[in-house]
Amino acid sequence: MNRQRLSLWWFAGTLVFALLSMLVPLPGALEPFKPYWPALLLLYWSLESEDRVTLGLAFMVGLATDLLNGVVLGEQALRLTALVFIALRFRSRLRFFPMWQQALAVLALLLNDRILLLIVRVLAGASLPPASWWISPFVGAALWPFLFLLLDDLRARLRIQ
Amino acid sequence: MARTRDESSPLFAGNAAGTLRLIVYLALAVVLMVLDHRNGWLWRLRYATAAVVEPVYRLAGLPAAGIRAVSVTFADRQRLTEQNQRLREDLLLANAKLNRMAAVAEQNQRLKELLDTQHSLKLNVQLARVIGVDLGAYRYALTLNMGARDGVRPGQPVIDARGVMGQVKEVLPTTSMVMLITDPSHAIPVVIERTGLRTVAYGSRDGAQLSLPNIPQAADVRVGDKLLTSGLGGRFPPGFPVGEVRSVAPSASGMFLVAMARPSADLDRSEDVLLLHDQAEPDGPPAPVTPMGPPRDLAPAASASASASAPSAASGVRR
Numbered sequence: 001m002n003r004q005r006l007s008l009w010w011f012a013g014t015l016v017f018a019l020l021s022m023l024v025p026l027p028g029a030l031e032p033f034k035p036y037w038p039a040l041l042l043l044y045w046s047l048e049s050e051d052r053v054t055l056g057l058a059f060m061v062g063l064a065t066d067l068l069n070g071v072v073l074g075e076q077a078l079r080l081t082a083l084v085f086i087a088l089r090f091r092s093r094l095r096f097f098p099m100w101q102q103a104l105a106v107l108a109l110l111l112n113d114r115i116l117l118l119i120v121r122v123l124a125g126a127s128l129p130p131a132s133w134w135i136s137p138f139v140g141a142a143l144w145p146f147l148f149l150l151l152d153d154l155r156a157r158l159r160i161q
Numbered sequence: 162m163a164r165t166r167d168e169s170s171p172l173f174a175g176n177a178a179g180t181l182r183l184i185v186y187l188a189l190a191v192v193l194m195v196l197d198h199r200n201g202w203l204w205r206l207r208y209a210t211a212a213v214v215e216p217v218y219r220l221a222g223l224p225a226a227g228i229r230a231v232s233v234t235f236a237d238r239q240r241l242t243e244q245n246q247r248l249r250e251d252l253l254l255a256n257a258k259l260n261r262m263a264a265v266a267e268q269n270q271r272l273k274e275l276l277d278t279q280h281s282l283k284l285n286v287q288l289a290r291v292i293g294v295d296l297g298a299y300r301y302a303l304t305l306n307m308g309a310r311d312g313v314r315p316g317q318p319v320i321d322a323r324g325v326m327g328q329v330k331e332v333l334p335t336t337s338m339v340m341l342i343t344d345p346s347h348a349i350p351v352v353i354e355r356t357g358l359r360t361v362a363y364g365s366r367d368g369a370q371l372s373l374p375n376i377p378q379a380a381d382v383r384v385g386d387k388l389l390t391s392g393l394g395g396r397f398p399p400g401f402p403v404g405e406v407r408s409v410a411p412s413a414s415g416m417f418l419v420a421m422a423r424p425s426a427d428l429d430r431s432e433d434v435l436l437l438h439d440q441a442e443p444d445g446p447p448a449p450v451t452p453m454g455p456p457r458d459l460a461p462a463a464s465a466s467a468s469a470s471a472p473s474a475a476s477g478v479r480r
Contacts, residue, residue, distance in 0.1 A: 023221030025295040034295070055179075059186050066203065067210065068217060069295070073203040074193030081186045089179070124198055127345045127366050 007160035011052060014041050014151070015061060023069060032132035035140035038065050038076070039083055039113060043106060044151055046087040047095055058084035075120050079113050086112070099145045107141035204331045211333045218294050218304060218336055225293025229432070285438040287311065289319075291431060292336065301344035301368055303327070305434065308335040316396060318437040324402035324425030325349065325390060326434060341428055342403065343368050351403050352391035356381050359391050362403060362422060369423075371404050376418040382409050388422055398437065402426075 018041040026034055038061060046053040062077030086109060087094065094105055114137055122128070197203050207214050289305040307313050309332045317329045319339050327347065330340040342349050344364040351362045351373075358380050362371040376382055386406040392399025404422035412419045 020217070020221050023217070023294050024224050025293045031295075055182050055186050059190070062190070067207060067214060072194045073197035073206065074190040077193070078187055078190035081183065081190065085179070085183045120194065124194075130367050 003160060006158070010155075010158065010160055011045065011049075014045070017041075019061075019065060019068060022065065032135045033139045035136055035143055036110065036113065038062075039080060039110060040106075040140055040144065040147055042080060042084055043087050043109065044148060046084050047091060048152075048155075050088060050091055053084060053088070055081055055085060055088075071121070071126075072124060075117070078120065079116050082116060083109055083113055099148070102148070103141050103144045106144045107137055110137035110140045113137070207331075208333055211335075215333060215336055218292055221294050222292040222304075286435040287313075287438060289313075289434055289436055291434060301341050301347075301364065302330070303339040303341065303434075305329075305337050305339060305436075306335070307436065308333045308337045310334050312438075313337045313436060318397050318401075320401060320435050320437060321426045321431040321433070323427060324404070325397060326424075326426045326428060326431065328396065329436070339434075341368075342424060342426075343371065343428060349397060349403060350391045350393040351388040352399075353382060353406075354387040354389050355383075356386075358382070359393065362388060365421070369428075370407070371422040371424060373406075373420040373422060374412060374417065376409075376420055378411075378416070378418060380418065382406060382418060382420055384409060387425075 015038070018037040021037045022034075025031070042053065042058060042061060046058075058080045059077050062080040063073070065076045065080070066073050090105075094102060097105060111134075114134065118129070287307065289307040289311075292304040292306050294304045303319075303326070305313075305319075313329055313332050315329050315332055319326045319328060325342060327339045327341040327344070329337050331338045340347055342362070342364060345366055345368075347364045348361050350359065352359050358376070360373050360376055362373050365372045371388075373388075384406055388403040388405065390397040390399055390401045390403055402425040404424045406420050406422045409418055409420045411417075
């Protein structure tokens with residue numbers, strides 16, 4: 001019972017941490033290297049505990065991120081729902097990939113996410129972003145193995161689901 | 162112990178219900194986006210939930226503030242002394258300039274009074290601090306630690322010591338968002354200081370420059386020319402530095418010259434900014450005068466006749 005509650009807090013805490021790290025600014029030169037944290041954390045949880053992560057949760061997290069830093073309400077809800085849907089659909093296969101293949105899959109998912117964002121922004125009338133805008137998915141994919149191992153290790157240490 | 166492969170863990174989860182739910186959520190998101198794009202719900206929602214949103218902004222701003230505090234704490238004595246010395250010299254210079262300006266300003270005031278105009282050189286400003294929050298919109302926005310409760314209104318110009326930074330776009334109770342002049346959807350009317358040529362400076366895609374895309378071919382524009390606000394349009398008061406021309410080239414169509422300029426304000430380094438309170442007097446024809454009724458002291462005596470004369474007055478307006 002207590003352990004279940006702890007694991008729920010841990011789950012919610014990582015998502016809140018993702019939202020905060022998304023808002024924290026980096027020095028100007030590092031700015032394009034910032035990964036899309038909410039997507040990475042949601043991906044991790046959708047691979048590790050599928051019963052918690054549903055499309056509805058992804059949608060709500062997306063709305064929360066929109067409320068905090070969105071340009072349009074619903075933009076990140078759309079992106080995160082699509083991302084989680086693909087991750088859940090290929091979950092069984094992604095879980096058994098070796099790490100480098102998993103990282104490549106994450107790269108594909110994040111690139112797909114950027115393309116979705118680009119479509120939304122261009123349809124909303126924004127101008128095309130600079131080339132450095134495409135670096136972020138690669139950083140996210142490069143960070144993925146470390147993030148995955150770190151979170152798995154912490155989970156094992158805290159003995160939570 | 163092999164897990165039986167059932168619905169809860171399908172290798173190829175191809176159930177239609179999941180797809181249907183996806184479509185419902187995506188449609189919901191698209192509807193939200195369209196409605197928000199039309200009506201600007203996001204900021205109203207942000208305003209309504211400000212009690213949650215603003216602490217998150219402050220919390221996210223803590224690391225940047227912490228780094229700043231640490232860098233001040235551990236900055237070595239020599240550097241601080243040097244900085245102090247430089248600031249003293251700057252202050253001395255600025256004061257000397259101000260003293261000379263004061264006489265000119267007074268003269269200007271007297272001459273303007275003679276000319277019976279209302280423009281003044283006084284500045285009514287409010288100091289605000291930048292909160293380090295990344296709002297994700299390609300870095301064309303700043304968050305300030307002052308909002309509606311401090312009297313900030315959308316449209317107020319924001320400047321720093323070197324020039325115009327942008328204007329307040331959205332206001333929350335205790336924070337506000339500033340749209341920078343380098344935002345591609347921002348335009349600011351400028352005048353070139355040397356020649357007096359009026360034009361418009363737009364933001365540019367890379368977010369660090371201003372572009373002036375429609376300068377007439379025959380105009381005299383050189384690298385190094387200073388841009389000032391022209392005060393046209395009534396949003397920015399005239400005479401503030403905006404930028405400095407860095408390159409001039411013919412446009413792709415060959416009809417105009419295109420100049421690129423570097424903003425004079427430290428858009429990505431300023432920590433303290435000034436919010437201007439008096440907005441510029443709008444140029445153009447004066448606002449239409451509201452039609453006045455008969456003097457109030459006449460009303461009780463002729464209340465019956467006033468109600469009778471109302472239709473005729475209305476028809477008089479229509480005519």
